[in-house]
Amino acid sequence: xxxxVTGAAFGAALTASGVYQPSVIVSQLKFENWHMIxxxxxxxxxxxxxxxxxxxxxxxxxxxxxxxYSSISLFxxxxxxxFGGILLGTGxxxxxxxxxxxxxxxxxxxxxxxxxxxxxxxxxxxxxGFVGPWIAKRNAAAKAAExxxxxxxKGEESKELTxxxxxxxxxxxxxxxxxxxAICASVVVSTALWTSVGPEAKMSPVVGGLCIAGAQLLSLLxxxxxxxxxxxxxEVGDWFWGxxxxxxxxxxxxxxxxxxxxxxxxxxxxxxxxALGQVTEVAVSPVAAGLGGFLMIIGSRMAGGCTSGxxxxxxxxxxxxxxxxxGAAFGAxxxxxxxxx
Numbered sequence: 001x002x003x004x005v006t007g008a009a010f011g012a013a014l015t016a017s018g019v020y021q022p023s024v025i026v027s028q029l030k031f032e033n034w035h036m037i038x039x040x041x042x043x044x045x046x047x048x049x050x051x052x053x054x055x056x057x058x059x060x061x062x063x064x065x066x067x068x069y070s071s072i073s074l075f076x077x078x079x080x081x082x083f084g085g086i087l088l089g090t091g092x093x094x095x096x097x098x099x100x101x102x103x104x105x106x107x108x109x110x111x112x113x114x115x116x117x118x119x120x121x122x123x124x125x126x127x128x129g130f131v132g133p134w135i136a137k138r139n140a141a142a143k144a145a146e147x148x149x150x151x152x153x154k155g156e157e158s159k160e161l162t163x164x165x166x167x168x169x170x171x172x173x174x175x176x177x178x179x180x181x182a183i184c185a186s187v188v189v190s191t192a193l194w195t196s197v198g199p200e201a202k203m204s205p206v207v208g209g210l211c212i213a214g215a216q217l218l219s220l221l222x223x224x225x226x227x228x229x230x231x232x233x234x235e236v237g238d239w240f241w242g243x244x245x246x247x248x249x250x251x252x253x254x255x256x257x258x259x260x261x262x263x264x265x266x267x268x269x270x271x272x273x274x275a276l277g278q279v280t281e282v283a284v285s286p287v288a289a290g291l292g293g294f295l296m297i298i299g300s301r302m303a304g305g306c307t308s309g310x311x312x313x314x315x316x317x318x319x320x321x322x323x324x325x326x327g328a329a330f331g332a333x334x335x336x337x338x339x340x341x
Contacts, residue, residue: 002222003254007261010215010227010308011104012269015276017043017208018200020104020266022096022112023282029093029330030337033198034191035205040311042209045184047216047226047316052177054220062224066163067319070304072135073142080135081321084303085328087295092307093333093340095119095292096284099230099306102293103259107266108277112284119293120233126294127301128237135302165318176318200280216312226316228309230300232259299329 014020017039028036054062070080092098095116097105102120105113166176188206197205219227232255242249270277284292300306303325305314311329314322 003257004261004264006215006219006222006227007258008265008268009218009261010100010212010258011107011262011265013208013211013215013265014101014104014262015108015266015269016203016211017205018202018276019205019208020097020101020108020110021200021279021282022105022110022284023198023280024200025092025098025101026096026282026284026337027198029089029333031334034195035197035201038188038191038197038205039209039212040307041184041188042206043212043216043312044315045181046210046213047312048177048180048318050213050217050220051226051316052173062220064226064317066317067305067310067314067321068163069321070302070325071139071142072302073138078321078324081303081325082328084299084301085325086332087299088303088306088325089299089329089331089333090336091292091294091296091299092329093292093336094284095289095296096282097289097293097296098308099233099296099300100227100262100308103229103262104266107263108270108279110279112286112289115286115289116293116296119290119295120297121236121293122290123294123297124233124235124237124301125240126237127298128234129241131298131302132234163319163321165320165323168320173318180315180318198280202276202278212312216316226309226313227258228305228313229255229259229262230297230306230309231255233297234301 018024019036019039024033024035027033051062051064055064069077070084071077072080072083088098095102095112097113097116099120102113102116106117164173166173169176192206216227219225235250235252235255238250241247296306300309303310305322305325307326307329310322310325315326
């Protein structure tokens with residue numbers, strides 16, 4: 001029940017903030033409307049402050065480890081984060097959705113969201129059946145080669161990578177947190193003063209971001225865990241291959257319960273407040289939405305998280321992998337937006 005309630009709160013927060021709308025996502029990646037960035041940075045900064053406070057007050061109650069790196073063994077321990085982020089951002093620009101907001105789109109009846117969801121489900125199946133095992137084989141081969149080189153005396157001992165920005169910089173967590181909060185505040189304030197938002201903003205994007213942070217707080221208090229949505233698509237893939245191959249079905253379903261709550265929360269909120277479900281139309285074809293949904297799930301699972309798991313939750317832990325993933329996602333999405341005009 002806690003998982004379902006938390007999911008409903010997150011879905012409702014995404015809907016209230018307006019960031020679920022395809023027009024908001026597409027226009028942000030084209031730098032035409034700063035609604036999404038204002039809400040996103042407010043949510044991320046508020047979540048980071050909440051996580052730091054709770055872990056300071058009760059570290060044993062909230063033992064939240066930072067996000068680890070994701071590798072595909074090409075050139076860096078973080079290459080999976082970078083390539084995954086690029087695919088995630090490309091999918092976001094094509095579909096006008098991300099793995100979290102597509103759930104709110106389903107709840108509010110956004111047509112392109114259904115195509116994006118279908119593409120995302122296929123992406124989860126393909127990742128679980130093919131891409132994930134391919135990555136696992138590459139990483140296993142790379143580790144075996146590294147161990148063999150070390151045993152022969154020809155290889156250097158690999159250094160353990162630190163997981164957080166403050167560890168990489170060799171400074172305190174508090175100092176990086178203060179700097180992050182200051183950067184987020186400056187971007188939000190400057191864009192709020194010098195740009196305008198569209199008709200999708202039924203409330204201030206800052207207030208919307210605080211609503212998302214409120215859902216994060218609820219998740220921490222009820223589940224002792226941070227929000228994230230893209231793992232649910234991998235769970236769908238696990239169930240598909242379990243049924244298809246006649247194997248024992250997976251026992252995990254918490255993420256599916258969470259995303260079901262997201263859809264329900266979005267639906268209930270728009271029933272109570274219909275104005276929040278009024279969508280500003282943007283041209284997203286079924287093919288683009290489906291392809292975008294497919295790419296964003298492949299990318300988010302390759303990177304080990306999406307715009308909620310990495311963007312709001314991972315960044316709140318000041319995880320290096322999360323900053324790299326989200327940076328690559330926004331960069332790729334913005335580049336595609338520039339190319340598409």
